[in-house]
Amino acid sequence: MTQASLVRQITDFANRADPYPLYEELRRTPVLHEEEGGPYVISSYYDIEGLLHDPRISSDAANLAAAGEDDISQAENTGLPPSFLRLDPPEHDRLRRIANSAFGPPHRPRRVENMRGEMAGIVTELIDGLADTRQIDLVDQFAYPFPVTVICRLLGVPRDDEPRFRSWVDPLVATLDPETRKTADAEFVKAAQEARMQLGMYLAGLVEERTKEPRDDLLSDLVHSQGPDGSMTMMEVLSTAVLLLIAGHETTVNLITNGMLTLLRHPDVLQRLRTEPGLSVRIVEELLRYEPPVQIVPQRTCIADIEVRGVTIPKGSRLWLVLAAGNRDPERFKEPGRFDPDREDIQHLGFGSGIHSCFGAPLARLETQIALTELARRLENPRLAEDPPPYRQNAVLRGPRHLNITFDAWR
Amino acid sequence: MPADHVERLRREGRIVIVGASLAGLRAAETLRAEGFAGELTLIGDEPYEPYDRPPLSKSVLLGKASPLHTELPHRWEVDAKWRLGVAAAGLDLTAGRVRLADGDEVEYDRLLIATGVRARPWPKEEEARLDGVCLLRTREDAADLYRRLRAGPRRVFVIGAGFAGSEVASACREMGIAVTVAERAGAPLVGALGGVIGAVAAGLQTENGVDLRTHVTVTSLEGDPVGRVRAVHLSDESVVEADVVVVSLGSLRNTEWLAGSGLGAGPRGIACDAGCRAFDFRGIVTDDVFVAGDVARSPHALFGYQFLSLEHWGNAVAQAETAAHNMICHGAERRPHLWMPAFWSSMFGVNIKSVGVPPMGEQLMITQGSLAERRFVGVYGHQGRMIAAVSFDNTRWLEFYQRQIERGAPFPVEFPTMDRRPEGLRPVAADFPDPSLPTHGPTVTLSGYSPADQQLVFHPARH
Numbered sequence: 001m002t003q004a005s006l007v008r009q010i011t012d013f014a015n016r017a018d019p020y021p022l023y024e025e026l027r028r029t030p031v032l033h034e035e036e037g038g039p040y041v042i043s044s045y046y047d048i049e050g051l052l053h054d055p056r057i058s059s060d061a062a063n064l065a066a067a068g069e070d071d072i073s074q075a076e077n078t079g080l081p082p083s084f085l086r087l088d089p090p091e092h093d094r095l096r097r098i099a100n101s102a103f104g105p106p107h108r109p110r111r112v113e114n115m116r117g118e119m120a121g122i123v124t125e126l127i128d129g130l131a132d133t134r135q136i137d138l139v140d141q142f143a144y145p146f147p148v149t150v151i152c153r154l155l156g157v158p159r160d161d162e163p164r165f166r167s168w169v170d171p172l173v174a175t176l177d178p179e180t181r182k183t184a185d186a187e188f189v190k191a192a193q194e195a196r197m198q199l200g201m202y203l204a205g206l207v208e209e210r211t212k213e214p215r216d217d218l219l220s221d222l223v224h225s226q227g228p229d230g231s232m233t234m235m236e237v238l239s240t241a242v243l244l245l246i247a248g249h250e251t252t253v254n255l256i257t258n259g260m261l262t263l264l265r266h267p268d269v270l271q272r273l274r275t276e277p278g279l280s281v282r283i284v285e286e287l288l289r290y291e292p293p294v295q296i297v298p299q300r301t302c303i304a305d306i307e308v309r310g311v312t313i314p315k316g317s318r319l320w321l322v323l324a325a326g327n328r329d330p331e332r333f334k335e336p337g338r339f340d341p342d343r344e345d346i347q348h349l350g351f352g353s354g355i356h357s358c359f360g361a362p363l364a365r366l367e368t369q370i371a372l373t374e375l376a377r378r379l380e381n382p383r384l385a386e387d388p389p390p391y392r393q394n395a396v397l398r399g400p401r402h403l404n405i406t407f408d409a410w411r
Numbered sequence: 412m413p414a415d416h417v418e419r420l421r422r423e424g425r426i427v428i429v430g431a432s433l434a435g436l437r438a439a440e441t442l443r444a445e446g447f448a449g450e451l452t453l454i455g456d457e458p459y460e461p462y463d464r465p466p467l468s469k470s471v472l473l474g475k476a477s478p479l480h481t482e483l484p485h486r487w488e489v490d491a492k493w494r495l496g497v498a499a500a501g502l503d504l505t506a507g508r509v510r511l512a513d514g515d516e517v518e519y520d521r522l523l524i525a526t527g528v529r530a531r532p533w534p535k536e537e538e539a540r541l542d543g544v545c546l547l548r549t550r551e552d553a554a555d556l557y558r559r560l561r562a563g564p565r566r567v568f569v570i571g572a573g574f575a576g577s578e579v580a581s582a583c584r585e586m587g588i589a590v591t592v593a594e595r596a597g598a599p600l601v602g603a604l605g606g607v608i609g610a611v612a613a614g615l616q617t618e619n620g621v622d623l624r625t626h627v628t629v630t631s632l633e634g635d636p637v638g639r640v641r642a643v644h645l646s647d648e649s650v651v652e653a654d655v656v657v658v659s660l661g662s663l664r665n666t667e668w669l670a671g672s673g674l675g676a677g678p679r680g681i682a683c684d685a686g687c688r689a690f691d692f693r694g695i696v697t698d699d700v701f702v703a704g705d706v707a708r709s710p711h712a713l714f715g716y717q718f719l720s721l722e723h724w725g726n727a728v729a730q731a732e733t734a735a736h737n738m739i740c741h742g743a744e745r746r747p748h749l750w751m752p753a754f755w756s757s758m759f760g761v762n763i764k765s766v767g768v769p770p771m772g773e774q775l776m777i778t779q780g781s782l783a784e785r786r787f788v789g790v791y792g793h794q795g796r797m798i799a800a801v802s803f804d805n806t807r808w809l810e811f812y813q814r815q816i817e818r819g820a821p822f823p824v825e826f827p828t829m830d831r832r833p834e835g836l837r838p839v840a841a842d843f844p845d846p847s848l849p850t851h852g853p854t855v856t857l858s859g860y861s862p863a864d865q866q867l868v869f870h871p872a873r874h
Binding site: 049050053054055056057058088089090093303304305354355357 | 814
């Protein structure tokens, strides 16, 4: 195996089911730079953590483009301004603060927690809806519809419109995959642009409704926000809404699916969860370390020369922060390859760290805790129909495309 | 020390911890976690199990937390004899005995002193006794002050605009209570963060409706005929009527009980080596007496081996853990206390955090954000290296600056940062009222990528 092909192997679909041996190899060269113009790949926990707090690292879409991006960056060029995920301070801070005042503490401390009952209701409905089947595809029948329904209710997007926005979201998510980016043709770029525009226009319609008649949902709060940071422009509301709608469910689908897959591979833990629902909190934290839904952060550039482990990364270079490799770094975690919800020391990188740390983390945590607890409680003797399951193409947002489960009965 | 002696100590020794607060509790937990199986005694002058203090000047005053429920969670089971509500009154180093205020005596093989600090009272005793004159250090102080704020005083007067005083003023404003703050220096927080940042804090206070008086001292407190405080007289001859006065003049170290013991203890704390072993008054290190927390003064390698006394929450925890570890291990296994000084505060809706030792800084650069927006990171420089950083509403960046300080990064900061504004392009005088400039000497940095393999690296002085 030659060193020069390591990044390609990671993005290669053939290795999607188990990239962890590749990550282990990656960590042997903590700062990997395989080809001229290619990214610097960072895979050790402490280095990633350090860079996520480094003010010389930019997330700005403009800097990223200057760093020699692939053609597909045009796909994001649709007239909508970049979301706060692709901005640096002070703009990032301003937009994130406004969004947060509609979502979390100190202004709306209980917004997520108050959805607990509603979430449990959706989960119950989905499981009850299984009727007398004894085999399901967990992704299509549970792990996808659940977080989609939740984010729709939270934002105030009609659930019935899901098939419409799904057809726009899918091409957008595909643009995040390094492999797709490399092979994208003009048609694909055009389709992605189109999708983003369509999604933006669809949300603009909803935003207009909320401007006239606010309701108790996040869209209304974004439209009407008026704090010390002022308010968002209409375009800012739209790009924030696009971000929240996509990030609000794409990753959670994978977290829930990876979670159930891991539990089925560790039946002792699954058994404990049946009788000890409180364990779900620890299980979800360990999952975020062990099988994080976001495996790589590929959107960072250096605005200065930066030294990492004796290697100088030149100003203007692109970085890939391989969170999933850092999460299994033996320098940081004892027995990192072991799934152990009893771990005391679990400061994982699953939600990133620093100013861009996952905005929706409280929501994703609660959704996954409820989902896994209920699946463990209600499915009798569940088992995997195939292992490993078929995976989705994406190396950045990694998760099974299907997860076929058989069981004896459900309660 | 022969190996079997340490083994016996771990198995059946007697360890006494004087001071049952944060440092005392964490030390006790560490001793047990590291396998100490002998007899453990904790002595505390307050009648409670250890509790957390940071909420007392913040959420407790706002009624968001009960002063009675800020207990510190136990991280490990501590099997110990608790002697609460009785102060230590003396120490016999030769006999290895702690004398208690009730006349009892406790023998030890190893002693940890973690008696902390107490609030500096108003110096004129008669005035200090007036009803409405408060301190804020203990749980009872907080309960009392909370009750008085709830009663809706017409005006609160805070003497001293350090962190505690400023936090009290912030709580008052949040509750809609009129408040006057008097500060001897030119701005709040000047001693901790210098005049440039102090000016930002001053703006924060006045904009939030605090009647801030600087460059003044309080000359006397005036009571009414029934002994309640009524007014405060200031050095500029003004008089402010107030029915609650909060004395926030810093702290005194609880070392009086050690007078005559032969230990190197005094008003500035108890001197100890980097391994937390106390010095006696001759400057000789003791073998069996250790110190941790606010009362300790220990040399810090990163800061020119200056003896630092840090009244920081994190320091109490880290130093207690190091002291406890060193108490029950062989000499070669001892660890130095290398904690990076750090503290945080919140006032008027702003989070303030600092790492390093800002008062050692001569100059300041705003490397991110802007003073005018009150969201920024400022870096302090000392003799060409980065020595500290402070953030207002920008906490998440500080970890980066901490690493820079640990590695002796140069100052002024030359690299570009996100959100760097024109004001941050060159250093300005940090403007501490009384800068203490240590002599030029060799420097030491912490190296290693993970905290687990951090080690000291000695760099000889450049001539």
